[in-house]
Amino acid sequence: MYWSRSRGKFSIGFFTAMFITWLSLSIARAEEDVTEIVAAEINAKYQSHKENFSVKRLFASRCSWCHQGYGLKQADGPRLAGIPKTKEQVVEQIMYGKTPMPGFRKQLKEWQIEALADYIKALPDVEL
Amino acid sequence: MTRWTSVAAVKAISAVAFVGFASQAISADVSWDRLLNAHKDDNNWMMYHKDFTGHHHSGLNQINKGNVKNLKLAWQHTPASSKRGIQSFPLAVDGVVYYTSSSGVIHAVDGTNGSLIWSHTAKIDVERAEGTFYNPYNRGLAIGHGNVYMGTTDGRLIALDAKSGKVVWDNEIMSVAKGNKGFTGAPMIVKDMVVLGANGGELSGCCGPIYAVDAKKGTVRWQFDTIGGDQRSRDSWGNDSWKIGGGGGWMTGHYDAKQNTLWWGTANPAPDYDYIGEDWMNNGPRPGLNLYSSSVVVLDADSGELSAYFQEMPHDAWDFDSAVGEFLMVEGGGKRNMVHPNKGGIIFVYDADSVGGGNELAVNNAYMIGETYNYIKGVTKDGRLVGRRELPEGKHMDVCPAIDGSISWNTGAYNPKSGTHFMVTQEFCFDIEVVNPERPDDFSGQAYFGASWTSKGPKQKVDGTPVDAAYGTLQAREPLSGKLKWRVEYKYPVLASLLSTGGGLVFVPGADGMFDARDADTGKLLWQNNNGLGHHGGVITYMAGGKQYVAVVTGWGSHVSGNFPGLFGHPFTSMPTDAGNLMVFSL
Numbered sequence: 001m002y003w004s005r006s007r008g009k010f011s012i013g014f015f016t017a018m019f020i021t022w023l024s025l026s027i028a029r030a031e032e033d034v035t036e037i038v039a040a041e042i043n044a045k046y047q048s049h050k051e052n053f054s055v056k057r058l059f060a061s062r063c064s065w066c067h068q069g070y071g072l073k074q075a076d077g078p079r080l081a082g083i084p085k086t087k088e089q090v091v092e093q094i095m096y097g098k099t100p101m102p103g104f105r106k107q108l109k110e111w112q113i114e115a116l117a118d119y120i121k122a123l124p125d126v127e128l
Numbered sequence: 129m130t131r132w133t134s135v136a137a138v139k140a141i142s143a144v145a146f147v148g149f150a151s152q153a154i155s156a157d158v159s160w161d162r163l164l165n166a167h168k169d170d171n172n173w174m175m176y177h178k179d180f181t182g183h184h185h186s187g188l189n190q191i192n193k194g195n196v197k198n199l200k201l202a203w204q205h206t207p208a209s210s211k212r213g214i215q216s217f218p219l220a221v222d223g224v225v226y227y228t229s230s231s232g233v234i235h236a237v238d239g240t241n242g243s244l245i246w247s248h249t250a251k252i253d254v255e256r257a258e259g260t261f262y263n264p265y266n267r268g269l270a271i272g273h274g275n276v277y278m279g280t281t282d283g284r285l286i287a288l289d290a291k292s293g294k295v296v297w298d299n300e301i302m303s304v305a306k307g308n309k310g311f312t313g314a315p316m317i318v319k320d321m322v323v324l325g326a327n328g329g330e331l332s333g334c335c336g337p338i339y340a341v342d343a344k345k346g347t348v349r350w351q352f353d354t355i356g357g358d359q360r361s362r363d364s365w366g367n368d369s370w371k372i373g374g375g376g377g378w379m380t381g382h383y384d385a386k387q388n389t390l391w392w393g394t395a396n397p398a399p400d401y402d403y404i405g406e407d408w409m410n411n412g413p414r415p416g417l418n419l420y421s422s423s424v425v426v427l428d429a430d431s432g433e434l435s436a437y438f439q440e441m442p443h444d445a446w447d448f449d450s451a452v453g454e455f456l457m458v459e460g461g462g463k464r465n466m467v468h469p470n471k472g473g474i475i476f477v478y479d480a481d482s483v484g485g486g487n488e489l490a491v492n493n494a495y496m497i498g499e500t501y502n503y504i505k506g507v508t509k510d511g512r513l514v515g516r517r518e519l520p521e522g523k524h525m526d527v528c529p530a531i532d533g534s535i536s537w538n539t540g541a542y543n544p545k546s547g548t549h550f551m552v553t554q555e556f557c558f559d560i561e562v563v564n565p566e567r568p569d570d571f572s573g574q575a576y577f578g579a580s581w582t583s584k585g586p587k588q589k590v591d592g593t594p595v596d597a598a599y600g601t602l603q604a605r606e607p608l609s610g611k612l613k614w615r616v617e618y619k620y621p622v623l624a625s626l627l628s629t630g631g632g633l634v635f636v637p638g639a640d641g642m643f644d645a646r647d648a649d650t651g652k653l654l655w656q657n658n659n660g661l662g663h664h665g666g667v668i669t670y671m672a673g674g675k676q677y678v679a680v681v682t683g684w685g686s687h688v689s690g691n692f693p694g695l696f697g698h699p700f701t702s703m704p705t706d707a708g709n710l711m712v713f714s715l
Binding site: 070099 | 211566568574578582
């Protein structure tokens with residue numbers, strides 16, 4: 001009986017805790033810009049290439065025409081968050097494009113393409 | 129049989145096959161005189177805007193209010209390519225219909241049954257064409273002097289023999305040296321020249337040229353640079369930013385025979401958006417007015433010299449350029465007026481005779497037709513913006529309209545008998561974060577923006593009426609005063625061009641695939657057909673074999689239509705962007 005009660009208490013407590021955690025994350029996601037959280041990591045990773053590097057700034061200046069919401073929204077180009085491609089495949093597509101997407105291998109440095117690919121792969125698969 | 133004799137045999141067979149088809153329908157030559165008088169010829173649709181009134185109106189009335197309910201599909205033709213749909217205007221000459229589709233494909237088909245006469249696929253420099261996000265758009269062709277002319281996304285102009293489809297000449301008109309890329313718009317024939325303009329408003333190149341090309345030889349007669357071409361322009365771009373300022377003239381303009389002038393709308397400056405905000409005259413990525421971006425330029429047709437101009441969006445901070453190719457010549461008030469819609473939802477009414485000397489055009493009137501805008505408070509009657517909402521670095525919520533504007537690049541139509549201008553608007557907004565983009569290398573032709581955004585529906589109209597979703601309108605107005613005659617609301621904004629006819633009809637190709645015929649006097653829906661795919665191209669009418677036809681292109685996929693899945697969901701989430709047809713209707 002005790003074990004059963006204990007299990008029951010554990011289960012209720014566990015699911016309550018999980019629910020509270022999920023709720024907090026949801027609220028945090030609603031309040032915070034997830035692209036900022038992701039970009040902070042990518043920016044830090046590529047500071048050695050360029051001081052004050054901002055991957056979102058790079059994204060805005062080259063990718064935003066087709067990919068809305070810093071990659072979180074579908075538009076003329078697809079939603080990038082959760083894209084079923086490996087990082088290598090993302091790099092390949094940024095470099096060479098695929099009609100109607102232009103290739104950027106002559107416009108961007110290799111490390112910039114890497115940074116964009118890292119950012120895209122790190123985007124959580126959540127709606128804005 | 130050797131390889132060479134085999135090729136010769138195939139050529140011979142092709143020639144025989146061609147003669148067989150050719151006997152069905154061959155258009156007579158289209159001379160300059162014929163083009164100049166195209167407004168008197170309603171049996172044919174011989175240029176992008178039908179004729180030099182720019183009205184997109186045909187007097188044909190075999191199909192009319194009384195019998196349009198009996199309109200049905202006569203034939204359809206599926207082109208060899210339709211990536212991002214078909215965005216072009218078909219032309220119809222003496223029973224032959226010519227049209228282009230994506231990636232530079234032209235088909236000539238029999239106007240009575242759609243059977244193929246000839247087709248041609250341009251050999252595109254794929255790497256150059258794919259350097260832009262305007263690839264593989266093609267918005268139409270010109271016909272005249274025995275040829276059919278088409279621009280390509282890799283900067284070439286091709287002349288094909290109108291009867292055989294064989295290449296007469298195929299010349300690179302625009303090099304990539306200054307970061308220019310290509311052509312997407314339909315050329316226009318003026319006298320013995322072919323005129324067309326470059327794309328590239330969002331590219332860090334220069335100088336968005338408009339060309340006049342010798343129709344017979346394919347050589348450039350003159351070039352007008354929409355930015356950086358004269359000292360006044362260069363002085364309006366601080367820090368030599370004209371070298372990366374974009375510009376262009378990518379839609380087909382207008383020719384005014386009385387003044388021998390070309391009227392052309394120009395593209396936006398790069399970068400899109402300006403992080404500096406209100407101090408744009410002195411600082412930021414492109415300090416100054418940025419002439420002649422987002423302007424109407426009037427050029428001497430023979431020399432290409434600037435005859436007059438008006439910058440509709442001084443220092444365009446929203447990408448509300450003037451590239452809309454619609455120019456209506458409307459007489460009224462003792463004046464010849466040139467009516468031009470701007471992407472920002474403003475209709476400018478210019479004095480068509482206030483040209484010469486390179487000065488500003490006189491504006492007889494200007495009025496707003498967008499319903500949910502807040503990027504400005506309004507416009508004065510002489511065309512000056514009031515209450516600009518600058519977008520400095522940072523986040524801005526509910527900016528209306530979105531980058532796609534209140535008016536897209538397709539054209540409205542004007543019924544000269546009733547004096548009614550039919551126009552569509554798109555009513556949606558966005559949240560935008562403006563950033564300070566890195567300055568690219570001069571003349572580099574790279575993608576160059578300064579913001580990221582997410583489209584959304586408007587919250588309210590300008591008059592304060594609450595709105596709960598994006599929508600579109602079809603409006604009928606008196607074009608000089610702007611007085612509204614009637615208005616119909618569309619759940620999904622219409623992105624295609626309109627057609628007005630002598631049968632008292634206005635044809636509206638809808639975004640969801642519905643093709644409507646409405647009573648031009650009231651807006652009442654009289655006929656509708658589901659064409660299966662969204663429309664964002666042209667619609668024409670013509671006579672062939674004694675019968676009136678209405679032809680419309682279908683197909684979906686562009687920067688503007690890309691907003692629709694997010695704004696509306698079904699049916700746009702599953703609408704293909706690699707399909708399209710030419711669909712032709714008759715009684």
